[in-house]
Amino acid sequence: MESGMARANMSGIPDHQKDPTDDPLKGFSDSELLELLRKMLLFRRFEEKAEESYAIGKIGGFCHLHIGQEGSAAGSITPLRSDDYLVTAYREHTQALARGVDPSAVMAELYGKASGSSSGKGGSMHIFAVDQAFMGGHGIVGGQVPLAAGMGWAIKYRGEDRVAMCFMGEAAVNQGAFHEALNMAAIWQLPVIFVVENNEYGMGTAFGRVSATKVEERSAAYQIPASVVNGQEVLETYRHFERLVKEVREGGGPRFVEVRTYRFRGHSMSDPVSGTYRSKAEVSDQTETNDPIKILRDRLFAADVLSQEALEIMDQEVRSQVDEAVEFADAAPVPDSSELYTNVYSQINEHGRLFFDGRDR
Numbered sequence: 001m002e003s004g005m006a007r008a009n010m011s012g013i014p015d016h017q018k019d020p021t022d023d024p025l026k027g028f029s030d031s032e033l034l035e036l037l038r039k040m041l042l043f044r045r046f047e048e049k050a051e052e053s054y055a056i057g058k059i060g061g062f063c064h065l066h067i068g069q070e071g072s073a074a075g076s077i078t079p080l081r082s083d084d085y086l087v088t089a090y091r092e093h094t095q096a097l098a099r100g101v102d103p104s105a106v107m108a109e110l111y112g113k114a115s116g117s118s119s120g121k122g123g124s125m126h127i128f129a130v131d132q133a134f135m136g137g138h139g140i141v142g143g144q145v146p147l148a149a150g151m152g153w154a155i156k157y158r159g160e161d162r163v164a165m166c167f168m169g170e171a172a173v174n175q176g177a178f179h180e181a182l183n184m185a186a187i188w189q190l191p192v193i194f195v196v197e198n199n200e201y202g203m204g205t206a207f208g209r210v211s212a213t214k215v216e217e218r219s220a221a222y223q224i225p226a227s228v229v230n231g232q233e234v235l236e237t238y239r240h241f242e243r244l245v246k247e248v249r250e251g252g253g254p255r256f257v258e259v260r261t262y263r264f265r266g267h268s269m270s271d272p273v274s275g276t277y278r279s280k281a282e283v284s285d286q287t288e289t290n291d292p293i294k295i296l297r298d299r300l301f302a303a304d305v306l307s308q309e310a311l312e313i314m315d316q317e318v319r320s321q322v323d324e325a326v327e328f329a330d331a332a333p334v335p336d337s338s339e340l341y342t343n344v345y346s347q348i349n350e351h352g353r354l355f356f357d358g359r360d361r
Ligand SMILES: Cc1ncc(C[n+]2csc(CCOP(=O)(O)OP(=O)(O)O)c2C)c(N)n1
Pocket: 091, 139, 140, 141, 142, 168, 169, 170, 171, 172, 199, 201, 202, 203, 267
């Protein structure tokens, strides 16, 4: 890892909007700080391995990496309770890990294996772990947003004190489904936190080129309180979400958060890192100065919470965990061909005819 650096406020968030903490480490125990670092390292190493496995043909189909956005996943999901719903888009490997889904089950899913979290039928974009309230992995931009409203409604109907958290990229805020869902969430005051991970680009399109307003202004029409947080600062992100989760759990109604972040890789594994829509210099500048892992690492070095040696041990442990996930995925069986006919709406009956809900079609 490279050495530390002093960092200016690169998030673009005016200082007056930031959480008013003098010392970002304040209130965190050493073990909480190290755990957040370990999580982000796991996410990074997992994604690097997925990248490698994709390059050698072990993973097929689409594969969108979250490298550069680890602070967003660790900072927002860690404050949730394990029974709170999580629903998200297709850049979700690390969000599943943050929820506690076994890295081996996630890697096996990427490999399309029967031991994967969706039995190898979902792949990279459709990781599900319903027993852990991880409600997927959705490939249609904005498609998960109405589902989150449904989860919020179910929570309210059953009188539970759970929260539903819904992630989306900034491009999703131009979708009609986004507006319908926010409107319903506001009318019924549903316990949903809508999280826009703004990594600046929807595929090759800078957000500013396709939006008449800023992301943070998008919930104003529905009077849902909005806030902005710098996702590259995991501690700030954690504190921000800790407060929001509490407010929503206590019946405060929906919230809307823009997490400012940056994607260090291409849109997906089939796209170049920079392409024609952003310069190599921009990407290398962000990688050097706005890496959530380096930022926390340097804070922990400076506060004597972490030594270089302890970091190397932690990194080695995380690498071993990821290697085990790859070995598991490699050795796992592919789904049986009979599985082609399960988990679909229509099924084939014993006469070879399609049926649905027990009726012939
Ligand atoms: C309804 C719909 N339209 C278009 C696409 C094609 N598409 C896939 S990803 C993407 C960009 C989405 O960007 P963003 O929501 O910002 O998420 P990010 O990839 O940056 O995480 C588009 C347009 C799609 N999947 N669904």
